[in-house]
Each structure stands twice: as structure tokens, then as C-alpha cells.
Amino acid sequence: MTAAAGSAERQPPPGEVVTLVEDRLHLLANPYELGGGVSTHPPGSSGRSTMNCYLVTCADRHVLIDAGLTIHAQAIIAQLQALLAPGRPLDILPLRFGEFNAVCNVGALADRLGVERVYGTLLGRPQDWLDFQGTPSASRRDALARAQAMPLPPVGTIVLGRDRPLRTLLGPLRLLPLPWAFDEATGMLYTADVFTWLPSTGAAGAVLDDVAGDRTTEDDVYRSLVDNRYWWLQGARTDGIRAELDALYADYDIAILAPGYGGVVTDRAAIARQFALLDQALARAGAADPPSLTETSTGIGRGA
Amino acid sequence: MSGVVLPREIAPGVWWIGECLAFPFRGRVLHQYASAFVVVGDDASALVESGAPTHTGFIEQHVDRLLAEGIPELRHVFVSHTEVPHAGGVGRLLARYPTARACGDTTDLALVFPEHAGRLDPMRAGDVIDLGGRELAVVDAPFRDLITTRWLFDVRERVLFASDGFAYSHFHEDGHCGHLGEEVISTLPIAEQVALFALAAFHWTRYVDIEPYIDRLDRLLGEELGVRVVAPTHGLPFTDPARVMPEVRRGLRHGSSLPLAGSLVEET
Numbered sequence: 001m002t003a004a005a006g007s008a009e010r011q012p013p014p015g016e017v018v019t020l021v022e023d024r025l026h027l028l029a030n031p032y033e034l035g036g037g038v039s040t041h042p043p044g045s046s047g048r049s050t051m052n053c054y055l056v057t058c059a060d061r062h063v064l065i066d067a068g069l070t071i072h073a074q075a076i077i078a079q080l081q082a083l084l085a086p087g088r089p090l091d092i093l094p095l096r097f098g099e100f101n102a103v104c105n106v107g108a109l110a111d112r113l114g115v116e117r118v119y120g121t122l123l124g125r126p127q128d129w130l131d132f133q134g135t136p137s138a139s140r141r142d143a144l145a146r147a148q149a150m151p152l153p154p155v156g157t158i159v160l161g162r163d164r165p166l167r168t169l170l171g172p173l174r175l176l177p178l179p180w181a182f183d184e185a186t187g188m189l190y191t192a193d194v195f196t197w198l199p200s201t202g203a204a205g206a207v208l209d210d211v212a213g214d215r216t217t218e219d220d221v222y223r224s225l226v227d228n229r230y231w232w233l234q235g236a237r238t239d240g241i242r243a244e245l246d247a248l249y250a251d252y253d254i255a256i257l258a259p260g261y262g263g264v265v266t267d268r269a270a271i272a273r274q275f276a277l278l279d280q281a282l283a284r285a286g287a288a289d290p291p292s293l294t295e296t297s298t299g300i301g302r303g304a
Numbered sequence: 305m306s307g308v309v310l311p312r313e314i315a316p317g318v319w320w321i322g323e324c325l326a327f328p329f330r331g332r333v334l335h336q337y338a339s340a341f342v343v344v345g346d347d348a349s350a351l352v353e354s355g356a357p358t359h360t361g362f363i364e365q366h367v368d369r370l371l372a373e374g375i376p377e378l379r380h381v382f383v384s385h386t387e388v389p390h391a392g393g394v395g396r397l398l399a400r401y402p403t404a405r406a407c408g409d410t411t412d413l414a415l416v417f418p419e420h421a422g423r424l425d426p427m428r429a430g431d432v433i434d435l436g437g438r439e440l441a442v443v444d445a446p447f448r449d450l451i452t453t454r455w456l457f458d459v460r461e462r463v464l465f466a467s468d469g470f471a472y473s474h475f476h477e478d479g480h481c482g483h484l485g486e487e488v489i490s491t492l493p494i495a496e497q498v499a500l501f502a503l504a505a506f507h508w509t510r511y512v513d514i515e516p517y518i519d520r521l522d523r524l525l526g527e528e529l530g531v532r533v534v535a536p537t538h539g540l541p542f543t544d545p546a547r548v549m550p551e552v553r554r555g556l557r558h559g560s561s562l563p564l565a566g567s568l569v570e571e572t
Contacts, residue, residue, distance in 0.1 A: 032415060036414070037410065037411045037412070037414075037426060037452075038411060038412055038415065039386060039411045039412050039450060039452065043452075069415045069416060070415065070416050070417065070418055071415050071418050097388070098387050098388050098389060099387060099388065100386065100387075100388060100391075100412060100415075100416045101412070101415075103388060104416055122327070123325070123356055123357070123358055123388070123389065124325075124356070124357075124358035128357065128358040129356065129357045129358045129388070129392070130357065131357065132357035132360065132388075132392045132393065132395055132396060133395050133396075133417070134395045134396065134399050134417070134419055134420075135396075135399050136396065174507055175449055175450075175507070175508065176387075176449060176505070176507075177504055177505055177507060228451055229449075229450065229451065231451045232508040232511070232512055233511075235512070235513075236508070236511040236512045237511045237512070238511070240511070241511070290512070290513070290516065293446055293516050293517065293519075293520040
């Protein structure tokens with residue numbers, strides 16, 4: 001085989017727990033290295049970002065939005081043990097259910113902490129589609145089998161707990177058919193793989209809470225999109241996406257911009273700025289030449 | 305017409321394995337393959353795709369059956385891209401087959417399966433897997449979602465393993481399961497299913513000019529590789545590209561022209 005050597009096992013640095021809204025919403029931000037091949041950032045990125053999980057606290061239960069990467073399993077378990085209120089069950093809502101970084105630890109959390117409900121049934125029962133880690137474990141499978149499978153409508157309202165509706169919506173900009181979500185109680189807009197370009201491991205930590213500290217440029221946003229998951233935007237018809245984003249920003253009272261990874265924004269002026277930068281980047285992409293489709297380097301020929 | 309039970313040999317030494325996923329859709333149940341393929345060389349075998357976690361057990365059963373029948377040991381698990389439906393089985397398969405390494409697009413896998421971080425071989429277009437008397441060549445994926453996606457080409461039998469490309473669902477109750485595309489083309493509206501799949505899973509196709517992508521697929525299958533068999537992960541394989549490709553083209557054009565609002569992904 002002619003291929004590069006595999007990478008060595010990585011040990012993640014410590015994570016950060018941030019109270020976004022007292023008694024209602026916490027961010028669990030756990031760092032990972034960008035070098036060596038990650039899908040969250042363009043090739044050649046360096047440094048670190050954070051994988052985000054959001055703990056929604058209701059009057060009668062907790063709901064963890066996304067369950068993080070396997071390398072963060074022990075960190076997330078410890079973070080939750082410190083946050084979970086006695087007597088309130090834990091549910092898990094993996095919004096990016098087709099992506100590993102939202103589902104890796106559902107089995108481990110069910111096994112260690114007990115999970116009452118798991119949202120999402122498209123790929124099978126929880127014990128079937130979420131028990132994929134290494135050697136099969138009877139206790140992990142049993143723990144997942146005890147969890148109630150809850151439907152996850154891509155558009156609609158989920159009642160997470162007593163008086164805690166979460167609206168799911170189709171993200172105006174998306175690669176995979178996975179929903180965004182809006183938590184009316186806190187004004188959190190969960191944006192999956194968009195708005196993921198903000199740094200989250202610098203001196204300011206995982207949360208941008210003052211627009212004065214926002215160093216993002218339009219080029220940062222553009223490169224984050226077209227050099228990675230949104231490669232197809234160059235030369236695409238982006239006017240409709242821009243209009244949908246404008247409408248979403250006008251319709252929702254967004255107090256927290258919450259991506260699946262990268263920095264979280266809690267300052268309204270900074271949120272407005274981020275939407276404006278995204279709009280500019282989309283306009284630029286729409287005016288660009290389409291991506292080259294001639295790069296396949298097979299050298300194989302037609303053969304006999 | 306009744307469905308065909310897998311494994312099925314679709315070219316000499318190429319076995320189609322796996323199982324269908326079932327999706328509720330407008331009052332019917334759509335079946336969609338989460339296929340994998342076993343390619344057999346003189347010295348080693350390769351598994352192409354690792355399937356959705358729901359179906360890892362089926363893949364293990366099928367691979368074990370082929371190994372019991374005498375194929376060479378499994379040394380390679382080729383990953384086209386690292387979404388759960390395509391790479392969810394990697395951890396269990398590497399644990400079950402200790403001589404195997406994961407290769408292809410291994411992005412993120414060290415973060416997902418850290419216990420196997422030393423058994424990952426990232427590959428680029430032009431890299432080759434040598435099975436002994438048979439080579440599998442990595443090619444870029446002109447139709448994809450994740451930018452890191454890789455396709456694989458069996459040089460000897462001219463089989464293209466196309467991951468998310470050429471995806472289309474079928475109907476279990478109509479006996480389509482396990483059949484090749486050209487075998488069911490009279491009862492399965494392939495173009496319609498290609499369009500539906502693109503609408504649900506390849507949202508981006510509605511924002512771009514689809515013609516360059518179709519041209520690229522045609523060139524790859526024809527003048528560049530001379531493909532005889534197309535083996536997609538989510539569609540029925542086909543061994544008669546000249547007969548099936550017109551339907552695929554029609555479906556891609558139709559899917560890219562459908563209205564932008566809404567989603568076909570439904571949950572019960």
C-alpha cells in the first residue's frame with residue numbers, strides 16, 4: 001500500500017464548562033487538535049478548536065444537545081456529574097446525528113450516568129445505531145436499550161421538559177440534512193456546522209461576549225466555508241440562502257449563537273456582525289468561479 | 305419478483321454485502337442500501353465501506369461467511385468518508401479483524417476510535433491498495449458531500465466503488481432488494497429515486513449548475529476509467545452503465561431543479 005502512516009493516539013487537553021444562562025443552559029467545550037485530519041476545519045488548519053455540547057436544564061430533566069467525541073468521553077462524564085441535579089433524568093438530543101461528533105458518547109453516557117431518552121430514530125433503535133464503539137459491551141447495549149427512542153422532527157417543536165420547547169428548523173445553509181434548533185427560553189440558536197470559525201481556545205476562552213473582541217474577517221468566514229464542507233458554494237446560487245438567513249435573523253430573537261464546534265457568541269452586536277460577515281462571504285462565493293471538477297488524478301487509464 | 309439475498313458476487317471476486325435501511329416516506333417504506341463490498345485478491349481481501357452501525361452485525365456475518373469459504377484474510381477496510389452511515393462500523397470491524405487496517409478517508413477517526421489510532425492509513429487519489437494480483441486505486445469523488453470523500457476503483461474488473469454517488473432508493477415490497485439496477489429498471493423509477501435521494505441528502509445540488517457534475521461523472525466512467533460495474537453504497541449496483549446512466553443523469557437534473565424549500569427526511 002502506498003499511503004501515509006497513521007497518526008498516533010491523541011490525549012486531549014482539559015475542557016471548559018461555561019454557564020451560558022444560570023440554571024438553564026451550560027456549554028461543555030472540550031478541545032481537540034486541528035492538525036492531522038479533522039473534518040471541522042479546512043485542511044492545513046492548525047491549533048485547537050473545541051467540540052461543543054450544550055446541557056439544557058429544565059425544571060424536571062436535563063437534555064444534552066450532542067454528545068461529543070470519544071476522546072472527550074471521560075471529560076464529559078465528569079463535567080455532567082458536576083452539573084446534573086439529583087432526581088432529574090438525563091436525555092440526549094444528538095442534532096447532528098449523522099456525524100460522529102454528536103453521537104460518539106451516547107453509549108458511554110447511558111452506561112455511566114443513565115439516559116432516559118435518546119432523540120432521533122432515522123438510523124435505527126438507540127442500541128443499534130449508537131453502540132458502535134470497539135468491542136461490543138452488554139452493559140452499554142442494555143443501557144441504550146433502556147433509553148426511550150424519541151422522534152426528532154427536522155422542522156417542528158420538541159418539548160424537552162416542562163415548559164421548555166425547542167424549535168427545530170432547516171438551516172438555511174447546510175451540507176447534510178440535519179436540523180438547526182432554537183431554544184426559546186434562552187434565545188440560543190444552535191447552528192450545527194455553520195458559524196464554526198470563531199476561535200475558542202485562546203485567552204478569552206470558548207465564549208465571545210463582547211463585539212470589541214471579535215477579530216473575525218470576511219475572508220476567515222469565506223475560507224472556512226469554501227475550503228471545507230461548503231466547497232460547492234463557489235459559483236452557486238447563494239441569493240436564496242442569503243435571503244433565508246436574513247429572514248431567520250429577523251424572525252428569531254437570538255441571544256446566543258451556538259455552533260456545534262468553535263466559539264460561542266453571547267453578545268448581540270457580535271451576533272449581528274457574524275450574520276453580516278456570513279452574508280458577505282456568501283455574496284463573494286456566489287460571484288466566484290465554480291470549483292474545478294477536473295482534479296481526479298487516477299492515472300489508471302481504460303485498461304484492456 | 306422476489307429480492308435476492310446477499311452476499312452476491314457482482315464481478316469476479318467482488319462481493320456485494322450489507323443490508324437495507326428502511327425509511328418512512330409519504331405512506332410507503334423506502335429501502336436504501338447501506339452496502340459494503342468485499343474485494344478478493346490473491347493475498348488479501350479488502351472491505352469497501354463499513355456500513356451504518358445498525359448493520360455492522362450483518363457485515364460481520366457476511367465477511368465471516370466469505371472468510372469461512374476461503375477468501376484471503378481481511379487486511380483493509382476502505383472508508384470513503386467519515387460520516388456515521390459510512391464509517392460507523394470501523395471500530396467494531398478493526399476489533400474483530402486484527403489483521404485489518406482502516407484506509408482511505410480517515411479524517412476524524414483518531415478522535416472517534418482512539419484505540420485504533422495506530423491502524424489508520426489516510427490515502428489520496430492515486431494511492432493503491434495491493435491485494436496480490438489485484439490493485440484497488442483511490443480516486444477523487446466528483447459527487448460527494450464531505451470534501452475529503454474518496455472513491456475506489458478495482459483496476460482488474462473495472463469496478464467503481466462510488467460511495468454517495470449514484471444513490472437511489474428502492475422498494476422492498478416490489479422485490480428490488482439484492483437486484484442490480486438493470487434487472488429492475490422496468491419496475492423501479494430510478495430517475496425519480498435519484499432525484500428524491502438528492503433532494504433529501506444532497507441539498508447542495510439545488511444551488512449549483514448540475515451539468516458540469518454530470519459531465520465529470522460521464523468522463524470518469526467512460527474515457528478515464530472504462531468502468532464496467534458501478535457499486536454505490538446507497539443504490540443498487542449496475543453492470544450495464546449504458547442502460548442505467550441515462551436514468552441517473554435524468555434524476556440528477558430533476559433533483560437539482562426541484563423547489564428549494566422543505567425536506568424529504570421524515571421521522572415517525
